[in-house]
Amino acid sequence: MELIFIEKEEARKVLRTHRDSGMDFLRDLIGMDWGDEGLGVIYILENSTTHATMHLAVRTTDRNKPAIYTVCDMWSIAELYEREVYDFYGIRFIGHPDMRRLFLRNDWEGYPLRKDYDASEAINPIRLTNEPPEDVQRSYEIEEDKEFAAIAKRENFMHVDEYVINIGPQHPATHGVLRFRLALAGEEIRKIDIHCGYIHRGIEKLCESKTYPQLLAFTDRLDYLSAHQNRHALCMCIENALGLEIAPRVQYIRTIMDELQRIDSHLLMLSCAAMDLGALTAFIYGFRDREKVLDIFEEVTGGRLIQNYNIIGGVQADITTGWEAKVKDYCTYQLHKIKEFEDLFVNSIITKNRMKGVGVLTREEAISYGATGCTGRAAGWACDVRKRHPYALYGQVDFKEVLYTNGDSYDRVLMRLDEIKQSVHIIRQLIDNIPAGDFKQKTKPIIKLPEGRFSAAVEGSRGEFGVFIESHGDKSPYRVKFRPMGLPLVACMHKILKGCKIADLITIGATLDYVIPDIDR
Amino acid sequence: MEMKKPIIKSIPYEEFKDNETLEALIKELNKERTNVVVGALDDLINWGRSNSLWSLTFATSCCGIEFMSVGAARYDFARFGFEVTRNSPRQADLIMVAGTITHKMAPVLKRLYDQMAEPKYVVAVGGCAISGGPFKGSYHVVNGVDKILPVDVYIPGCPPRPEAIMYGMMQLQRKVKIEKFFGDKNRHQNPREVRREPIIVTNAPVEGCEKTDK
Numbered sequence A: 001m002e003l004i005f006i007e008k009e010e011a012r013k014v015l016r017t018h019r020d021s022g023m024d025f026l027r028d029l030i031g032m033d034w035g036d037e038g039l040g041v042i043y044i045l046e047n048s049t050t051h052a053t054m055h056l057a058v059r060t061t062d063r064n065k066p067a068i069y070t071v072c073d074m075w076s077i078a079e080l081y082e083r084e085v086y087d088f089y090g091i092r093f094i095g096h097p098d099m100r101r102l103f104l105r106n107d108w109e110g111y112p113l114r115k116d117y118d119a120s121e122a123i124n125p126i127r128l129t130n131e132p133p134e135d136v137q138r139s140y141e142i143e144e145d146k147e148f149a150a151i152a153k154r155e156n157f158m159h160v161d162e163y164v165i166n167i168g169p170q171h172p173a174t175h176g177v178l179r180f181r182l183a184l185a186g187e188e189i190r191k192i193d194i195h196c197g198y199i200h201r202g203i204e205k206l207c208e209s210k211t212y213p214q215l216l217a218f219t220d221r222l223d224y225l226s227a228h229q230n231r232h233a234l235c236m237c238i239e240n241a242l243g244l245e246i247a248p249r250v251q252y253i254r255t256i257m258d259e260l261q262r263i264d265s266h267l268l269m270l271s272c273a274a275m276d277l278g279a280l281t282a283f284i285y286g287f288r289d290r291e292k293v294l295d296i297f298e299e300v301t302g303g304r305l306i307q308n309y310n311i312i313g314g315v316q317a318d319i320t321t322g323w324e325a326k327v328k329d330y331c332t333y334q335l336h337k338i339k340e341f342e343d344l345f346v347n348s349i350i351t352k353n354r355m356k357g358v359g360v361l362t363r364e365e366a367i368s369y370g371a372t373g374c375t376g377r378a379a380g381w382a383c384d385v386r387k388r389h390p391y392a393l394y395g396q397v398d399f400k401e402v403l404y405t406n407g408d409s410y411d412r413v414l415m416r417l418d419e420i421k422q423s424v425h426i427i428r429q430l431i432d433n434i435p436a437g438d439f440k441q442k443t444k445p446i447i448k449l450p451e452g453r454f455s456a457a458v459e460g461s462r463g464e465f466g467v468f469i470e471s472h473g474d475k476s477p478y479r480v481k482f483r484p485m486g487l488p489l490v491a492c493m494h495k496i497l498k499g500c501k502i503a504d505l506i507t508i509g510a511t512l513d514y515v516i517p518d519i520d521r
Numbered sequence B: 001m002e003m004k005k006p007i008i009k010s011i012p013y014e015e016f017k018d019n020e021t022l023e024a025l026i027k028e029l030n031k032e033r034t035n036v037v038v039g040a041l042d043d044l045i046n047w048g049r050s051n052s053l054w055s056l057t058f059a060t061s062c063c064g065i066e067f068m069s070v071g072a073a074r075y076d077f078a079r080f081g082f083e084v085t086r087n088s089p090r091q092a093d094l095i096m097v098a099g100t101i102t103h104k105m106a107p108v109l110k111r112l113y114d115q116m117a118e119p120k121y122v123v124a125v126g127g128c129a130i131s132g133g134p135f136k137g138s139y140h141v142v143n144g145v146d147k148i149l150p151v152d153v154y155i156p157g158c159p160p161r162p163e164a165i166m167y168g169m170m171q172l173q174r175k176v177k178i179e180k181f182f183g184d185k186n187r188h189q190n191p192r193e194v195r196r197e198p199i200i201v202t203n204a205p206v207e208g209c210e211k212t213d214k
């Protein structure tokens, strides 16, 4: 992967020209600590029509008061990405309207992803006191005759006369530990403030001290409903870097597993969305079908939810005899059962009333927020990685990238049903033709990646999941970054929720279908 | 009057892996004999309590999904009286800590625990809640929920299978069954009082669980 460094002062101009020439999708924004060469940021841009990608980087050598210009007016998602970089590296983004920490407590000492971070318990003990509320937005400007940015503006996020309520972090409808602060006018949502980090496990930092095979275990636990796909992405990234050729049998198994995982995830999403509307029966139905997928997984991988199946150069275990027949039976069963979902849930008048026209995200907004997956495709943005940058066997199988145009909650639900059908279609093409051969290949006992930067992306269950590795030739990576599928989805809630009723927050959240450990990493 | 063995109909007493801890507990309780009437009432109340353990939904990550599976049709923990999950700590008997606890979450968890009414129990589900699991050594992960809460039952696994979760819940039932309710559990406890030894669930007997499945 080629990285072009641009001058800090020039950065905004260069980025804007690229943006205006069609690079409208900011795939990822990666904070970096290059030691003596300074701190910096890598931008991965993509053209949403031609799918050309580009990697740019900016750096600053000042370690005490590092500052870089913001790009959040060009790509909306940069607002949260930059807050993340500020949180982990302490880089201030000049012109960013709201420089607060995103994941860590606001009384946290130090910037954990810097190489010189001191992780001792004495500095950051487990605090059982409540987090001091920080309601002040700060923006930084460069003042004349000063090199570093100083606080230019402080502004209270919520005003005294606003009616503020707090949802989460322990709230069943946020699907995990996400926290919202909402300012309401009657039932209408005026402002929304998102607090992440309640399940921030510091995976990226942990990765820097582990060997490559040890990294694999973390990906399953990021978004546990895309366990196979996540791990596929990391394996692919490492294999590409090593130049390993993957046997066709492995590619077949991986593709089938990825699609089964997608079905599993979509079933869970449908059941939970129904449960959030109060339809508990649909939850039971969804889990009934999901158990069947889990049985198929368990037979081969030994795991139900977290399977630890892909390894570098292959898969952990071969498929068992008779497994194909079970998968085929399941495909027939699932297609039949989808009818039930359609009749009982999707076509019900209650669902339609609650979801049609609610929570609309337009195509342009989806691109600007980088909201990939079913959310993006429900808004009409063809953002499927399987089509954009085909990997494994997706270039060879026949399937349709389903697109809707309304971008509302209802379309996001319909997307799921259609994707299940497409997944079944993919599996059916592959299952009878699995070639014979090895299911894994011998790799060196100690895996060292060549020096360089590598990236890979797959279509996870709820969007693009990307892996970025910078290697300095050691047995552990210098920097690993996972592109979360969920962070863009949460970011676009800002846009979607304004003016919605508070009761719709729950359905919109359910249809966006984010998984919090994937957001927080 | 003597405390009885903690019996669960669906799994014979011998099939539980950890009977010693409970027996030691019984011995300790039996040191000072119980009044016949109060003891009989205790039995009755504990029978009721142990068969209607309501848990607070507190799932932070992966283990929570397995907890949801236990609630769904195949595993169906309604058979044991656990099916009512509460979203408010005021109405819950126990807190299932299913998932990683981070530094930012720790005060929230502590507050939820403090808000629960006595008698209350803590079940640590999965490697993360027990020791930090795969994330031990991270700067933002609490290495085990027992650093901040007293734990009654540990259920290892990453994630534990639904059978193991049910087995762990049954262990908790047995623990509840032998407690003294009057004069002990019905009183507010001093939080600094030393809690009794936790039960550690080691590999759940799969045959035992299958029996209950039918």
Ligand code: SF4
Residues within 6 Å of the ligand: A221, A306, B061, B062, B063, B064, B098, B099, B100, B125, B126, B127, B128, B129, B133, B134, B157, B158, B159, B160
């Ligand atoms: S123990 Fe394993 S499955 Fe459970 S929360 Fe931790 S990482 Fe996830």
